[in-house]
Amino acid sequence: MATTEKSVRTPRAPARIHGDDPSLLRRYSTGERLAHWGVAIAFVLLFLSGLALFHPFFFWTSALFGGGQLMRVLHPFIGAALAALFYAYAARLWRDNRMTPGDWSWARRMLAYMNKHYNVVPEVEGKYNAGQKLMYWSMIVVIAALALSGVVLWQPYFAPAFSSTARKLAGIVHAVSAFIMFVGIGIHVYAAYWTKGSMKAMTRGTVTRAWARMHHPGWYRRMTSPSPPAPRTSGAGR
Amino acid sequence: MALQSLDIKARSASTFAPPSARTTLEVAKLIDVSRCIGCKACQAACMEWNDLRDAVGVNEGSYTNPPDLSDQTWTLMRFYEEQIQGSLQWLILKDGCLHCAEPGCLKACPAPGAIVQHSNGIVDFHEESCIGCGYCISGCPFNIPRLRKEDSKVYKCTLCSDRVAVGLEPACIKACPTQALSFGSKETMLAQAEHRLTDLHERGFTKAAVYDPQGVGGTHVVYVLPHGDRPEAYGLPKDPSIGPLLAVWRSWVSRSLGVFTMFAVLVAGVFHYMKVGPLEEPRDEPRDGPGDGQGRPPRDASS
Numbered sequence: 001m002a003t004t005e006k007s008v009r010t011p012r013a014p015a016r017i018h019g020d021d022p023s024l025l026r027r028y029s030t031g032e033r034l035a036h037w038g039v040a041i042a043f044v045l046l047f048l049s050g051l052a053l054f055h056p057f058f059f060w061t062s063a064l065f066g067g068g069q070l071m072r073v074l075h076p077f078i079g080a081a082l083a084a085l086f087y088a089y090a091a092r093l094w095r096d097n098r099m100t101p102g103d104w105s106w107a108r109r110m111l112a113y114m115n116k117h118y119n120v121v122p123e124v125e126g127k128y129n130a131g132q133k134l135m136y137w138s139m140i141v142v143i144a145a146l147a148l149s150g151v152v153l154w155q156p157y158f159a160p161a162f163s164s165t166a167r168k169l170a171g172i173v174h175a176v177s178a179f180i181m182f183v184g185i186g187i188h189v190y191a192a193y194w195t196k197g198s199m200k201a202m203t204r205g206t207v208t209r210a211w212a213r214m215h216h217p218g219w220y221r222r223m224t225s226p227s228p229p230a231p232r233t234s235g236a237g238r
Numbered sequence: 239m240a241l242q243s244l245d246i247k248a249r250s251a252s253t254f255a256p257p258s259a260r261t262t263l264e265v266a267k268l269i270d271v272s273r274c275i276g277c278k279a280c281q282a283a284c285m286e287w288n289d290l291r292d293a294v295g296v297n298e299g300s301y302t303n304p305p306d307l308s309d310q311t312w313t314l315m316r317f318y319e320e321q322i323q324g325s326l327q328w329l330i331l332k333d334g335c336l337h338c339a340e341p342g343c344l345k346a347c348p349a350p351g352a353i354v355q356h357s358n359g360i361v362d363f364h365e366e367s368c369i370g371c372g373y374c375i376s377g378c379p380f381n382i383p384r385l386r387k388e389d390s391k392v393y394k395c396t397l398c399s400d401r402v403a404v405g406l407e408p409a410c411i412k413a414c415p416t417q418a419l420s421f422g423s424k425e426t427m428l429a430q431a432e433h434r435l436t437d438l439h440e441r442g443f444t445k446a447a448v449y450d451p452q453g454v455g456g457t458h459v460v461y462v463l464p465h466g467d468r469p470e471a472y473g474l475p476k477d478p479s480i481g482p483l484l485a486v487w488r489s490w491v492s493r494s495l496g497v498f499t500m501f502a503v504l505v506a507g508v509f510h511y512m513k514v515g516p517l518e519e520p521r522d523e524p525r526d527g528p529g530d531g532q533g534r535p536p537r538d539a540s541s
Contacts, residue, residue, distance in 0.1 A: 052348075053348040053371070054348075054493060054496070054497070055493045055494065055496070055497050056251040056252055056253060056348075056350055057253070057497060058497075059251065059348075059349075059350050062369075068349050068367070068369035069368075069369045069370055069390065071369070072369040072370055072371050072390075073370075073390075114510065114514065115514060116514055116515075116517065153371075153372075155370060155371055155372040155385065155390070156370070156372070156385060156387060156390060159372050160372075160385075164375070164376045164378075164381070165483065167372075167375075167376040168376050168377075168481075168483040168484055168487050169483060171373070171376070171487040171488075172483065172486055172487045175487065175493075175496070179496050179499070179500070182500050182503075183499070183500065183503050186500070186503045186504065186507065187503070190507040190510070190511075193511075194510070194511060194514075194516055194517050195516075195517045196516045196517060196518045196519070197518070197519055208519065210519040210520050211519045213519070214519040214520065215519065
């Protein structure tokens with residue numbers, strides 16, 4: 001700590017961001033992290049407000065949004081913000097989320113992985129394992145379904161342009177997709193909590209070498225091999 | 239409830255057991271289309287009693303004026319020109335809420351108490367609880383509720399619940415000069431309609447029928463239609479029902495199962511963590527540095 005502060009103060013020393021430990025590997029750029037947490041906040045708000053409309057048991061959450069009517073006004077705007085932010089963010093990650101044959105064999109061993117029987121689980125080659133990739137693609141689909149059905153339900157701007165049948169169908173699609181999204185995000189949050197060291201990837205942008213070696217050995221090798229230049233720049237690991 | 243006449247039978251988006259100590263008389267409005275002369279006195283009386291003033295529009299080549307129901311027009315005389323059995327018929331229908339026994343609007347509504355069904359059969363909107371989502375509009379098989387742009391609230395005929403509550407008949411009934419409109423217990427109204435049917439059949443309207451659609455459990459606005467085999471000629475749906483889509487969309491069972499499953503996912507996470515414990519990586523070895531190229535941890539490293 002002391003040496004870090006000293007080097008920061010030394011005028012000719014190269015600039016170093018506070019806490020940027022050289023032994024750590026960069027996993028997410030600042031932009032990616034901000035986008036992720038923007039999506040996360042929007043999701044929490046949407047989930048709380050949507051839950052009030054989903055089941056009367058939870059109508060009290062509307063009080064958090066200034067009452068039912070204001071909540072109904074806010075919900076679709078937050079949804080539009082989430083969709084815009086999510087797809088901008090997802091566009092940066094899609095290359096790393098292409099499924100490979102190795103991923104499918106990993107996916108078949110997912111239960112063993114969840115029970116920490118590593119000896120039967122194939123090595124992860126990419127920046128993400130198959131579970132993360134499937135989560136990525138399911139969110140791509142589910143958020144599209146939510147956004148499109150949400151437009152059909154959006155009063156007073158778009159809903160009047162659609163037939164009553166279309167609006168009822170959209171209501172079903174919206175509810176089912178929201179349910180899938182909640183379960184998916186629930187698994188996502190839990191997996192991040194369960195896999196120690198992952199949370200830092202999204203809070204500080206870095207992971208430890210030991211974490212990378214264990215969870216993403218292929219990515220670790222690419223990040224640490226001397227041949228490709230600048231392995232520690234943001235968004236690296238492709 | 240303060241007024242017995244306003245005992246509530248069903249309340250939107252509520253886990254609600256209706257008070258059942260007393261039974262209220264089920265009411266109905268009978269609209270005898272065969273007696274209607276299309277004078278619009280009922281429409282004017284509705285505006286008068288409910289303090290509604292629709293915008294002055296333009297003539298669109300029909301006596302129907304204004305052209306549609308709105309937040310300011312809760313009942314509307316609709317005029318149709320139809321070819322029936324080789325002759326031109328001028329059909330007139332007093333359109334408005336039918337006060338279904340199984341109201342689709344109430345089933346669709348996600349705002350607690352924004353739509354209530356009184357035990358006398360009146361389906362009423364409580365605008366102060368309305369959130370403006372418009373789901374009731376999708377839920378209504380008769381296309382009746384109208385969303386007001388200025389306040390994002392939905393309005394429709396109340397069957398003058400305020401008048402009925404104190405023993406008065408709805409304003410439209412009071413204004414009708416030809417006794418095309420009657421109000422009373424549903425039983426009496428149906429008997430009166432049957433009596434009128436006999437009359438109409440004798441006069442050659444052999445297809446005359448009572449419109450009290452059972453697909454929505456019957457309604458508390460009942461029509462006598464001279465051409466009862468063709469309700470769609472009057473702009474009324476032939477076999478209205480809430481329909482499977484609304485039943486799936488607003489199903490209590492699936493929603494409760496959904497909430498239960500979401501809760502179960504949280505519990506499963508806790509149980510998994512208790513059983514399996516956290517997934518931890520081994521500590522960094524001290525001699526580790528960039529480019530060591532090894533990559534693989536020992537297989538048992540995480541324990």
